[in-house]
Amino acid sequence: xxxxxxxxxxxxxxxxxxxxxxxxxxxGTYASALYTAAAKESSIDKAFQSLSKVREVVQSDxxxxxxxxxxxSSKEDRSAVIDALSSSLKLDKSVGNFLNxxxxxxxxxxxxxxxxxxxxxxxxxxxxxxxxxxxxxxxDSKTIKRLQTAISKSSFVGExxxxxxxxxxxxxxxxxxxVEVGDRTVDxxxxxxxxxxxxxxxxxx
Numbered sequence: 001x002x003x004x005x006x007x008x009x010x011x012x013x014x015x016x017x018x019x020x021x022x023x024x025x026x027x028g029t030y031a032s033a034l035y036t037a038a039a040k041e042s043s044i045d046k047a048f049q050s051l052s053k054v055r056e057v058v059q060s061d062x063x064x065x066x067x068x069x070x071x072x073s074s075k076e077d078r079s080a081v082i083d084a085l086s087s088s089l090k091l092d093k094s095v096g097n098f099l100n101x102x103x104x105x106x107x108x109x110x111x112x113x114x115x116x117x118x119x120x121x122x123x124x125x126x127x128x129x130x131x132x133x134x135x136x137x138x139x140d141s142k143t144i145k146r147l148q149t150a151i152s153k154s155s156f157v158g159e160x161x162x163x164x165x166x167x168x169x170x171x172x173x174x175x176x177x178x179v180e181v182g183d184r185t186v187d188x189x190x191x192x193x194x195x196x197x198x199x200x201x202x203x204x205x
Contacts, residue, residue, distance in 0.1 A: 020124035027113030030102070034114070035121045038094040048122045050095035054085065055115050068108045078103035129161045134168040134178040134189075147179075156181040 017039040019032045038047035058065045067073055067081065082103050086096035102108045123130060131151055133139065139147075144165055152163045176189035 019121050021121055023117050023120065025113075025117075026107075027110050028117045030098075030107065030110060030114045031117035031121060034094065034098045034118060035125075037098065038092070041094045042092050044122060044125045046092040047095050048118065050089070050092040051115055051118055053089045053091065054095070054099070054111070057085065057089065058111065068103075068111070071106065075104055075106070078106075078108065123164075127161050129157050129163050129181060131156075131163055131165045132168055132180040133165060134170050134173065134180070136169070136171050136173040136175050136189075138169055139167050147177075151179065151181060154181075156184055 017036050019035045023029070023032050034047060034051075035044065038044055058068065064081070068078065079100055082096070082099045085091065086099070091099075099108075102111065102114075120130070131148075133144070133147055144167060148163055148165045151157060151165070152161075157163055172191060174190035174194075176192070178189050178192065179186045
């Protein structure tokens with residue numbers, strides 16, 4: 001499928017199917033396009049499974065990864081490799097077509113970012129909300145569970161959603177927490193409070 005036909009099908013699908021989360025950037029735009037196409041042509045689950053297969057192969061085969069992102073590779077060669085991958089991995093039709101569009105437009109370098117963004121859409125489709133809690137020291141399981149309960153009840157998550165909490169450690173925070181849920185951030189860290197104090201002091205001078 002040519003890029004013109006692919007985007008024509010997207011224009012039709014967009015009228016009835018919209019991604020559950022608004023994404024930005026080139027990788028976000030492509031991920032949203034794939035979501036729309038997959039929702040119309042097959043299913044989100046099948047598309048995500050196929051993308052995951054491709055990612056596993058690319059990560060395990062260094063030569064393949066370098067070939068796909070090599071600007072010296074011809075469009076025909078990239079498309080031939082994508083067709084071979086689609087056949088051997090039995091990829092979902094929407095993903096096979098999508099990868100050919102990336103090959104045609106020399107955008108295979110964006111694959112990792114697109115996969116990451118499509119994962120966000122896939123989680124949202126399944127009702128999973130990702131939250132990241134950053135702390136100066138690792139949090140124990142009891143504290144994480146309490147935070148999960150509190151965040152789940154907030155307006156950040158919404159009714160009927162499943163919350164998945166990840167704890168990141170950044171000693172520079174000094175203390176407190178930074179909570180990120182989707183595109184929302186609540187900075188309760190000591191370093192954040194100090195930064196706000198310094199800004200207030202500078203503005204008053």
